[in-house]
Amino acid sequence: MPEEQGDARDRRGALLLGVGALIGIGLAASGAFSTADFNAVGGNVIARVNGRAVAAESYALARDRLALDKRNPMTDADREHVLRRLVEEELLIQRGEAIGLVESEPSIRKAIAAAMIQAIVAESESQQPDRGELLAFYEENRGYFTPPGTLHVRQLRIRKRAGEEAADWRARGREAASALAAGEHFESVGERLGDAPLLVIPDAPLPSQKLRQYLGPSLTRLAAGLPTGSTSAFVEAEDGGRILLLVAATEGTTPAFEAISNQVEVAHRRFAGDQALREVLESLWHDAAIEFAPGAPLH
DSSP states (O other), X not given: OHHHHHHHHHHHHHHHHHHHHHXXXXXXXXXXXXXXXXXXXXXXXXEEETTEEEEHXXXXXXXXXXXXXXXXXXXXXXXXXXXXXXXXXXXXHHHHHHTTHHHHOHHHHHHHHHHXXXXXXXXXXXXXXXXXXXXXXXXXXXXXXXXXXXXXXXXXXXXXXXXXXXXXXXXHHHHHHHHHHTTOOHHHHHHHHOBOOSSOOOSSOEEHHHHHHHXXXXXXXXXXXXXXXXXXXXXXXXXXXXEEEEEEEEOOOOOOGGGGHHHHHHHHHHHHHXXXXXXXXXXXXXXXXXXXXXXXXXX
């Protein structure tokens, strides 16, 4: 029994070490190790490692996270363990800096850049916009909040039949277009001259992005440009041709602000975060001394 308890303590110690390492990496990436003085307001520093401060706030955060994972109350040994891990992590970070890991290791550089982006965006998104800001954002970006319109399209498909020459199916296509122009019903022309399509378009209004799955982008644009109730010219392709009929088209309607206020706020926060990041990056570019080698694509 004592051996089992000893094994359990060893495993728990290893787990705590792993948790501490993960916490330390996250804190380092977010700038938790500050250079504040011991005498700062609120006692902001709990230790110094080679002159670099470990913030008391960082220790409290790591301690509280560990407390949430424990079934039993925190002990003095647990608190000492957390602080020791933070000190050791700072030692490892300083060692990594000394041997140039930040400069040479792509994964570390990307992690630091990602942490900086997250911090900048999070700070901006934490600011609560008032109703006036949201209304102005809604009015300036009505198109963003407007759902796409719909297109109700039918197609007359012309395909090469067995034993038929290319000139023959093209002639059928032109004949079908002429018959439609002369006023013959779309369905009757299709029964007389058309072929079964490989992919049947639902006979219902569809958003343009859904219609593109059936027709492709160019034919969808063609259909969207047709007057309601009219047919297109015969459009040839390698596998045959099509004539399109635009049965109906509807434009999207912007919902009232009150109906989508939560959506507007989410979009505003995202936009504000992107804008804050861009402003910080432009400021960094402006203040930095940046040189490019001859032939570099950016000057």
